[in-house]
Amino acid sequence: MDISRTFYFIKNTEGNYIGIVYNMNGDLHWLILPNYRGKGLLTNALSKTILPHIFQDNRKEQRITIDRERIGDLYYLASLKVALAVGFxxxxxxxxxxxxxxxxxxxxxxxxxxxxxxxLSDNRKNKIVDKAREITFELFKITSELEMKKGFTYEVEEVKTIAESVKKATDIIYDICWYIKKSNQDIA
Incomplete structure (x- = not known):
């Protein structure tokens, strides 16, 4: 079973990223920035590019679940409208x-x-690495605060394990960005 995950980034007519669709194979999740909702950008991207691309992998059907309790009535109705408009x-x-x-x-x-x-531009690669480091730092800070307030517990240890995993992922992100930069220099 293929468990790969794909993100589709949606741009507006000016080329700015305004939304994302996360293909979790069995389900799709989407988010459009508030100022760009209701303009048909998600509907257009789903019907013309995203769904046709998804079905190229011999999938027979695509499912989505819209959870009213989780996202509230307003977003539930908006997502339902989009889904029905593209043919779900x-x-x-x-x-x-x-x-x-x-x-x-x-x-x-x-x-x-x-x-x-x-x-990725060098500026974007630097921002990605900086953000990953910031997230790592915040998780370790949270872990320390929990440890000071609650003491050493199984739950605090679990948060610490997650923080350490994120730190490893941050190192991998740094390596990937360095490799991209090195590859681009070798080509030039």
Whole structure:
């Protein structure tokens, strides 16, 4: 079973990133910045690019779950409107959540879409590394504060383990950004 995860970043007409769709294979999650909601950008991206690309992996259907309790009535109705507009159909519906699916057959005549990975500027790579370090620092700070207030407990140790994992991920992010920079210099 393929457990890869894909993020689709959505741009507006000026080329600014205004949203994201997270493909968790069994489900999709999306978020659009508030100023860009209701303008059809998500609907357009889903129907013209994201869903056709998702169905290129021989998937028969795509499911989404919209959880009213988790996101509230306003965002529930907005997400439901988008899902229905791009062709999802309701499979299960109750007061708490709605499950919808869309069939691959809706995209059989869409040409093959090849994803494009874009390079990162040095400025963006530095911001990514700085943000990862900041998150790591905050987690260790939280761990220390919990330890001072609560003492050494299993729960505090779990938070510390997570902080250490994030620190390892930060080191990997740094290595990746360094490798990208080195590869770009070798090509030039």
């Amino acid at each position: 159909t309701i499979k299960e519906n109750n007061a708490r959540r709605t499950e919808l699916t869309i069939e691959r057959s809706k995209f059989e005549k869409v040409p093959f879409i090849d994803g494009i990975n874009t390079s």
